[in-house]
Amino acid sequence: MGLQLDICDPAMGGENMRVVELPxxxxxxxxxxVIVRLLLSQNVSPALDRLTPEMQADLARALASLGPISRVTLAEVVREFTARLDGLALTTPNTLADAIALLEPHISPTARDGLRAEAEAGDPTDPWTRLAAMETDRLRPLLMSESAEVAAILLSKLGVAKAAALLAGLPEARAQVIAHAVSLTATVTPAMVERIGAHLVEQLDSVSESAFRASPVDRIGAILNSVNGALREALLGGLEARDKGFAIEVRRAIFTFQHIPKRVEPADVPRILRRVDPDVVTRAIAAGIEQAPLSVEFLLENMSKRLAEQIRDDAGSLPTLRPDEGEAAMAEVVTAIRALEEEGEIRLIPPED
Known part of the structure; x- marks a missing residue:
């Protein structure tokens, strides 16, 4: 409650007193x-999970110490809070992980990787702080190798968005098992959760970091994407003779002009063609008429009729292209598709098994 003062009312000759309550x-x-309690009373989430465990504990203790809050006190706290908001011109990231997410498109890979390692180190006494700062690609193997119960606890301790991204990237059967395991975590103690967090961090720390960000399959697949078809088939034949399983995975990772109808969404064709020089598109169509007719028809069918007719006419009027010229033009279209996929502008259809 607030303080109360007895004040004389001059209008009544000083005979009567009125009570004035102070915050x-x-x-x-x-x-x-007080602000958190007010927000909760209005069903507004204050996102307390973004605070450190220590800050959350301090807030809970402060809330428990308040007692009843008078209208005058509440009004004064809200007034002070809104005044600070009115004077706030810019917000900055609260954690190094948030700062990396903001700056990632604008900094070099070397700087980004060094900062991520620093962010993951975080508070060495809290394994969950480190786990929360890690990329989903690094966490996903844990969901496959650990028990369903441990995986369920990992998902429960991460933010909703990251947990959803991890779950969506799992095979359907595994995702269903882990989702059900969440229902079995109600009786897990905080001490057990801390031990599990320490175990998961230990597992990740024991795995040496690779010098390459992409897998061997993706690296050789990207290289073979850029060579001509005859050489690519010769190299794949050699791979199959040495390691058939690896060769099968490489074939799945390869994306060429011939794969366009099976891997590209029709609605993405206009966006792809805008990325490629029109003259290159014309040469790719001219070369593809013989080498990849299904891809040519797919591209032409999924652009405007007028543009398709113009490109078809231009391609038909070109002099006969040398094989290397046709290969180069089709490779530029493929490169544009890969670039758009890496930028998140399009999503390729997964290759068939």
Missing amino acids: ARLSSQQKAA
């Missing part, structure tokens, strides 16, 4: 707790 004196933590 209670609260610490900064208590004021924060």
Whole structure:
């Protein structure tokens, strides 16, 4: 409650007194707790999970110490809070991981990787802080190798968006098992959760970091994408003779002009063609009429009729292309598709088994 003062009312000749209530004196933590309580009373989530465990504990203790809050005190706390918001011109990331996410498109891979390692180190006493800062690609193997119960606890301790991304990237059967395992975690103790977090960090720390970001399959697949078809088939034949399983995976990773109808969504064709020089598109169509007719028809059918007729006419009027010229033009179209996929502008259809 707030303080109360007895004040004489001059209008009544000083004979009557009226009570004036003053706001209670609260610490900064208590004021924060008042705002949180107000937000919760209006069913507004204050995103407390973004605070450190220590800050969350301090907030809970401050909330427990408040007692009843008078209208005057609440009004004063809200007034002070809104005044600070009005004076706020810019917000900055609260954690190094948030800063990396903001800067990632604008910094070099070397700087990004070094900062990620620093962010993952985080608070060495809290394994979950490190796990929360890690990329989904690094965490996903844990969901496959650990028990369903441990995987369920990992998902439960991560943010909703990251947990959803991890679950969506799993095979359907495994995702269903882990989703069900979440229902079995109600009786897990905090001490057990901490031990599990420490175990998961230990597992990841024991895996030496590769010098290459892409897998061997993706690396050789990208190389073979850029060579001519005859050489590509010769190299794949040699791979099959040495390691048939590896060769099969490489074939799945390869994406060429011939794969376009099976791997590209029709609605993405206009976006792809805008990325490629029109003269290159014309040469690719001219070369593809003989080498990949299904791809040519797919591309022409999924652009405007007028543009398709123009490209078909231009391709038909070109002099006969040398094989290397046709290969180069089709490779540029493939390169544009790969670039758009890496930028997240399009999504390729997964290759058939």
